[in-house]
Amino acid sequence: MPPDVTRIRAVPPWQPAFGEETPFLLLSSEEQAALRHLGTSITFKTARTQIYAHNDKARFLYLLIDGVIEADRTLPKGERQIVAFYWPGDILGLADEGVYVNTAITLSPCTVYRFPADRLTKFLVEYPLIQHKFLVKAIHDLRNTQRQLLMMGRLSVLRRLAAFLLDCSAHEGYFDAKHRVLTLPMTRYDVADYIGASAEGVTRSFGRLEAMGMLHRLSPRLLELKTAELKAFADLAGR
Amino acid sequence: MPPDVTRIRAVPPWQPAFGEETPFLLLSSEEQAALRHLGTSITFKTARTQIYAHNDKARFLYLLIDGVIEADRTLPKGERQIVAFYWPGDILGLADEGVYVNTAITLSPCTVYRFPADRLTKFLVEYPLIQHKFLVKAIHDLRNTQRQLLMMGRLSVLRRLAAFLLDCSAHEGYFDAKHRVLTLPMTRYDVADYIGASAEGVTRSFGRLEAMGMLHRLSPRLLELKTAELKAFADLAGR
DNA sequence: CGACGAGTTGATACTAATCAACCCTTGTGG
């Protein structure tokens, strides 16, 4: 994992697969310099640290360099929905009229780069190529959130979990492709609040997937995945 | 409704409510001229016309000027999920590596402006202020899709429907604020596929909301809303 | 060693999908 501002996790909407293989937008050294000048690096040493809260004044936009972060919204009646997990290369700090719409909490030690929101518009207009990467990233996230919506609306808990595990396995550093072993950085409760289920339901679904031979639980957070079978089962179609 | 490229429906993420009241980004006359030069106006005369399909080559990005459009994805097993309804001022044509990820279909006669995707990146980089409006729009849509996700994950069908009706009532031209009458441009099936329910479930929920005195059905598509009560019931919290 | 949070398992209840039948409106062709 590069310990600096070098890449943004996104695949572009236009231009059909331009030879590149990584799902990352790479920043030129000039762009990196400009961003380093605008922002500063921050480290959160422990898991379960709050980075910002729903309704806080949105002072910063964050680029996650290393670690995993969760963003959730909680209803008055207490139910929590995790609307996104952020992995290295992701951007977080979604706001509405100067106020964060979610609460963000680390799930592991994290290092981030943060940029002052009040200087962001001017900066992006001055660096149209960087702004374009931010636009591509926003579109990427929009696409993924729509996909998540599709899963929530039309898939059973079992299939949602299968699809979720596959999503996690896309992040190198958490999935050992050689041995097919996924290290989950989040709890059952987190998974449940993300896929719209109860923690008990998630446990039961793990059990059923294991019984179906699609994975093997080495420990609650260590899973050996049969990716091909899971893919066929989750069946998120077309792509 | 202005019959031209004058505004984009979005509220910005940063700058705390800068005096403006409309939920639209207004385009300067230079910006309008540039966009008119890049794109062309198209009219779809009938409802249920397909604009593009999932997996088609993404040749265009669309700005909806007038009418309502639905974007959906369908799983191999046949279940359809509508991931967005588009209203005047919205942008559609979400793609992934040059391929549309959804299928878009008109729900009424529509006029759109369409821009060639292959010239878009160059254009946006040349007009950073327009690009910034596109970025703000993408962030706006991301926020709304996350909100939809929250509803799907944590609300009952009844509350999802209440929240949906309130969303619809935000679009002047479809909601007569004076008499509190909403004109739904979509069928029960469309509503169901959007809020993640069955058509029968939607009908029943309409019945229950009416029994609770939160609305009155003048006809299946004409609803007199008690907005305050609906808001209190749906209870999307915080803000 | 004890405590606490994460994880698991079982019993029960409930939300909402499914299946089936039917009504109502609209548009079309004989």
Added chain:
DNA sequence: CCACAAGGGTTGATTAGTATCAACTCGTCG
């Protein structure tokens, strides 16, 4: 002009998927 078809909409009976509640285990850390 009327009959009929077709699609949207509604209603009822049944069933399936999951949440909820409760109890209990496991593992880790002070």
